[in-house]
Amino acid sequence: MEKIRQTREIPVIAEYDVVVCGGGPSGFIAAIAAARGGARTALIERYGFLGGMATASLVAPISVFNYNQRRIIDGIPWEFIERLIDIEGAREEKPSGNITFSPEKYKLIAQRMVLEAGVSLYFHSYITGCKKSENNLTHVILENKNGTEAIAAKYFIDCTGDADLSYQAGVPMQPKSSELQPASLIFMLGGVDTDSLPKIRHNEHKVNYHDLDIRQAFEDLDIDLPQYGGPWYCGILANDLVLVNMTRTYADMANNREATNAECVLREDVFTFVDLLKKNIPAFENAHLVMTAPQTGTRETRRIKGVHTLTGEEYIEARNFDDAISRGCHPVDIHSSSSNNQLCEFLEDAAFVPYRCLIAPGFPNLLVGGRAFSADGISSASVRVQASAMGLGQAAGVAAALCAQYGTNVSEVDIKKLRNTLIKYGANLTN
Numbered sequence: 001m002e003k004i005r006q007t008r009e010i011p012v013i014a015e016y017d018v019v020v021c022g023g024g025p026s027g028f029i030a031a032i033a034a035a036r037g038g039a040r041t042a043l044i045e046r047y048g049f050l051g052g053m054a055t056a057s058l059v060a061p062i063s064v065f066n067y068n069q070r071r072i073i074d075g076i077p078w079e080f081i082e083r084l085i086d087i088e089g090a091r092e093e094k095p096s097g098n099i100t101f102s103p104e105k106y107k108l109i110a111q112r113m114v115l116e117a118g119v120s121l122y123f124h125s126y127i128t129g130c131k132k133s134e135n136n137l138t139h140v141i142l143e144n145k146n147g148t149e150a151i152a153a154k155y156f157i158d159c160t161g162d163a164d165l166s167y168q169a170g171v172p173m174q175p176k177s178s179e180l181q182p183a184s185l186i187f188m189l190g191g192v193d194t195d196s197l198p199k200i201r202h203n204e205h206k207v208n209y210h211d212l213d214i215r216q217a218f219e220d221l222d223i224d225l226p227q228y229g230g231p232w233y234c235g236i237l238a239n240d241l242v243l244v245n246m247t248r249t250y251a252d253m254a255n256n257r258e259a260t261n262a263e264c265v266l267r268e269d270v271f272t273f274v275d276l277l278k279k280n281i282p283a284f285e286n287a288h289l290v291m292t293a294p295q296t297g298t299r300e301t302r303r304i305k306g307v308h309t310l311t312g313e314e315y316i317e318a319r320n321f322d323d324a325i326s327r328g329c330h331p332v333d334i335h336s337s338s339s340n341n342q343l344c345e346f347l348e349d350a351a352f353v354p355y356r357c358l359i360a361p362g363f364p365n366l367l368v369g370g371r372a373f374s375a376d377g378i379s380s381a382s383v384r385v386q387a388s389a390m391g392l393g394q395a396a397g398v399a400a401a402l403c404a405q406y407g408t409n410v411s412e413v414d415i416k417k418l419r420n421t422l423i424k425y426g427a428n429l430t431n
């Protein structure tokens with residue numbers, strides 16, 4: 001491939017204690033946690049709003065805060081949900097602790113909480129690289145309408161979902177799984193008879209809320225259909241509006257060409273499925289397509305190879321760790337990229353995530369929050385959901401603030417202090 005060399009001077013526009021890259025569920029919580037811990041914090045996000053998959057890809061519901069009647073993910077993530085509930089932007093489905101929410105109110109409350117915490121927000125800024133001095137990251141490079149800019153920081157938290165910053169910094173990645181989970185373009189329908197959709201609420205534990213009646217109806221049609229999953233649907237607290245999650249295709253969404261192709265293929269598929277639903281499923285007879293998500297949803301791309309890789313075995317048996325900093329209680333939820341199937345394994349107990357999964361050997365000032373943490377394909381297939389991603393963000397933010405306060409490397413953080421601070425914030429790290 002032909003290569004060109006371009007050298008240019010990049011203005012360093014600001015300097016912080018902590019820079020959080022990516023404003024999805026893990027990132028905006030990490031930024032709030034870091035700022036509340038006393039760190040001068042910036043949050044960089046490529047879109048003009050927060051929420052990541054929750055808002056840019058219309059992924060609903062937020063799964064899952066509770067296990068066996070206990071709140072497992074708590075602290076700032078739950079404070080966010082309470083703030084949403086206060087403005088009628090969310091409903092808790094009990095006892096599971098699934099959250100149905102309004103994507104617009106999600107954006108608003110996330111932004112309010114970030115700004116109230118004193119975080120500097122950089123929207124419409126795409127992170128394209130970083131500068132290092134030996135192993136330390138010194139600057140993150142972003143592109144926006146101002147041109148190319150650099151921001152300096154003492155500590156960085158990668159919450160891009162795709163481990164973009166870590167990848168740019170040269171952190172080794174987990175071996176690429178032979179079959180990444182599929183990408184899905186979620187769409188919103190209006191005019192749906194929601195009363196006749198029994199699977200619209202996700203309140204119970206150990207239930208897969210896919211609509212088997214629709215699957216059967218589609219199979220009975222005996223025609224060639226694009227690949228699909230579920231379908232799963234979720235309300236957004238508005239009468240006849242429903243988010244439908246059913247399209248799927250294999251794509252490495254961290255590869256620009258594959259992501260482009262996925263967007264095009266799935267947009268065609270949305271129109272095919274809307275037509276089929278209207279013609280064959282009475283609840284959708286009067287439905288119309290309101291919108292597709294701005295971005296095709298990404299379940300799985302890169303994950304870092306951290307100090308520890310959380311295995312499915314450790315996770316499913318709910319092994320506890322001295323450095324446990326967050327939890328997970330969603331089933332191991334693996335969608336097939338090559339068929340319409342899903343493997344869904346319910347947990348025996350709420351599981352633990354150790355701090356060592358958020359840091360990489362030889363990278364003294366980098367933490368990772370959210371789905372790019374260090375895990376195998378099994379444990380990550382549970383932790384990737386939004387409540388546990390928020391839990392990882394909270395832990396990464398608190399850890400970064402402590403490091404900034406004491407001037408330590410991320411691998412030298414005082415684990416007792418970290419856990420105690422998280423517990424003080426409300427995190428449940430014990431039962």
Ligand SMILES: Cc1cc2nc3c(=O)[nH]c(=O)nc-3n(C[C@H](O)[C@H](O)[C@H](O)COP(=O)(O)OP(=O)(O)OC[C@H]3O[C@@H](n4cnc5c(N)ncnc54)[C@H](O)[C@@H]3O)c2cc1C
Pocket residue numbers: 021022023024025026027044045046047050051052053054056057059060061062063064125126127128159160161162164183184185186245296297298299369370371372384385386387389
């Ligand atoms: C189809 C589908 C269905 C799902 N179903 C559920 C469900 O029912 N319940 C549930 O809880 N979870 C579900 N999930 C999983 C969940 O949505 C994600 O795993 C979760 O959002 C991960 O959070 P995150 O913060 O790690 O990453 P993300 O949500 O991906 O957020 C990453 C953020 O970083 C930003 N970003 C990325 N790269 C850059 C860059 N280079 N520069 C600047 N900004 C950048 C993005 O714009 C985004 O805001 C589903 C996911 C998909 C795709």
